[in-house]
Amino acid sequence: xxxxxxxxxxxxxxxxxxxxxxxxxxxxxxxxxxKQVRMLEDELGIQVFERSGKHLTQVTPAGRDIIRIAGxxxxxxxxxxxxxxxxxxxxxxxxxxxxxHTQARYxxxxxxxxxxxxxxxxxxHMHQGTPxxxxxxxxxxxxxxxxxxxxxxxxxxxxxxxCYHWNRCILVPKGHPLAAIEKPGIADIAxxxxxxxxxxxxxxxxxxxxxxxxxxxxxxxxxxTDADVIKTYVRLGIGIGVLASMAVDPVQDADxxxxxxxxxFAASTTKIGFRKGTFLRxxxxxxxxxxxxHLTRERVDKVISLKAPDEIDKLFEGIELPYR
Numbered sequence: 035x036x037x038x039x040x041x042x043x044x045x046x047x048x049x050x051x052x053x054x055x056x057x058x059x060x061x062x063x064x065x066x067x068x069k070q071v072r073m074l075e076d077e078l079g080i081q082v083f084e085r086s087g088k089h090l091t092q093v094t095p096a097g098r099d100i101i102r103i104a105g106x107x108x109x110x111x112x113x114x115x116x117x118x119x120x121x122x123x124x125x126x127x128x129x130x131x132x133x134x135h136t137q138a139r140y141x142x143x144x145x146x147x148x149x150x151x152x153x154x155x156x157x158x159h160m161h162q163g164t165p166x167x168x169x170x171x172x173x174x175x176x177x178x179x180x181x182x183x184x185x186x187x188x189x190x191x192x193x194x195x196x197c198y199h200w201n202r203c204i205l206v207p208k209g210h211p212l213a214a215i216e217k218p219g220i221a222d223i224a225x226x227x228x229x230x231x232x233x234x235x236x237x238x239x240x241x242x243x244x245x246x247x248x249x250x251x252x253x254x255x256x257x258x259t260d261a262d263v264i265k266t267y268v269r270l271g272i273g274i275g276v277l278a279s280m281a282v283d284p285v286q287d288a289d290x291x292x293x294x295x296x297x298x299f300a301a302s303t304t305k306i307g308f309r310k311g312t313f314l315r316x317x318x319x320x321x322x323x324x325x326x327x328h329l330t331r332e333r334v335d336k337v338i339s340l341k342a343p344d345e346i347d348k349l350f351e352g353i354e355l356p357y358r
Contacts, residue, residue, distance in 0.1 A: 037111065039074040040104035042067050043082050047101050048174050051083065051090040106311070109175060113313035120315050127315055128157040132168040133181035135260045137304065140280045141358065142181075145324045153317045164232075164259065172309060178318065180307045181325070192307035193346070195337060197326035198356045199301040202241070203282060204293040205268050205275035212274065213291040220248035220298060227255040227273035229264050240299045241276055265290065280358045303355065328353055 042056070046067065049055040057064040075081055082097035083090040093101065119127055133142070138160055150158060161168075161177055171177040173191055180192060183200075204223060206212050215222060230241060230252075245252045255273050258264050261281035268275040268290060282292045306322060306329070308314070314322075319331040337346055 035074065035077060036070075037108070039070045040107055042070050043074065043097075043101055044104050044108060046071065046083070046090065047093060051092070053090065105175075109309065109311055112175065113311065116313040116315055120313075123155075124316055125153055126155040127317065128159065129179070129318060129321060130159045130161065130171075130177040131179045131181060132161045132163060132171040132177040134165075134168070134183070135162050135262075136278050136281055137181050138162050139261065140278070141304070142325070145321070149317075149321055149324055152320070156317055172307065175309070178308060178312070179321070181304065182307075183302045183304045191310065193310055193337060194305040194307035195322070195326070195329055195334065195346070196350055196355055197304045197306055197329070198358050199303050200278055200280055200358045201294075201296040201301045202276055202299050203279040204295050205265065205277060205282065205287075206291050206293065207269065207271065208289060208291055210274070210291065212293060215293075217297055218293060218295075220245055220250055223274065223276075223298075224248075224250040224252065227253045228276055229256045229258075229267045229273040230254060230276040231264070232257045232259050240302060244299050301357070328355070 042060075045056045045060060046053060049059065053064050053067055057067050060067070071082065075083075078100070080096050080100075081094050082100055084092050084094055116127075131142075142160075146158065146160075149156075161171055163171065165182055168177075168180045168182050169192070172180040180194075181197075204212060204218065212218050212222060212226070224245065228241075233239070233242070241252060253273075256264075256267050258267075261277050264275050264277050265281075265287060267273070276295070279292065279294070279296075282290070306325060308318075314334070319334060322329045322334060323331070333349075337349060340346055340349065
């Protein structure tokens with residue numbers, strides 16, 4: 035059994051059993067991967083994948099367990115490399131972050147600027163996506179950190195740490211009737227078409243919960259994953275915007291009126307997460323603390339030592355998270 039064979043079966047599974055795509059991503063040949071997978075199956079005496087002719091059709095029940103353990107082994111190998119790098123080149127390496135547009139555009143710039151100034155030899159890469167894409171990227175080892183708010187059930191295999199709370203605002207053009215109401219209610223907002231986030235994205239669920247609780251159906255006419263796109267369509271008069279308050283710039287968006295909506299919607303909590311068993315480099319601890327100052331190295335290590343998610347929640351009881 036070779037590490038290369040384990041890597042191949044994990045990557046084939048990650049590429050939805052497409053051997054050609056797997057070979058392309060690993061810069062190798064399709065026949066080479068197929069041969070190594072067959073050799074591993076012969077050695078184990080069991081099929082990892084079911085086949086129809088030359089095509090892989092699905093992962094066998096035994097294969098699911100084998101691929102899961104193989105992923106854990108490969109993760110440990112990466113941790114060994116990280117330990118060595120920590121001792122030989124503590125200020126060099128890479129950091130991959132998966133997050134949403136709102137976090138990337140409005141919450142992270144100052145953090146990343148300071149991080150790059152402190153660690154100029156660390157290559158930092160940011161990947162933007164949906165909650166499902168973010169969790170998948172970290173779970174598969176393509177990213178080190180996930181920074182997300184919505185669909186946290188997707189991150190059960192990660193250690194998720196609370197960073198800060200945030201809420202929403204109602205965004206309208208100047209002169210809009212809602213701009214004259216200091217604290218509009220759901221009934222006021224329900225009269226107008228809405229431009230907001232895609233469902234399951236960046237706190238969208240809180241909007242639907244608030245409308246349902248008040249007995250109204252939101253008239254969502256346009257959705258996007260990008261706050262700047264939402265603002266563009268508010269300017270066009272397509273509808274009123276419901277988006278994260280942090281996404282409104284008082285200078286760049288001076289032509290619009292942002293109405294605080296914290297009395298209408300429950301606050302959301304943004305979290306940062308990483309795979310269980312990950313060896314965190316010193317600069318990774320530093321990034322976490324820059325993003326959320328209460329997440330010191332000592333506190334992060336304590337969380338890593340905990341066994342159950344509810345223990346993590348208890349650890350943060352009494353800690354007042356900041357609002358953005």
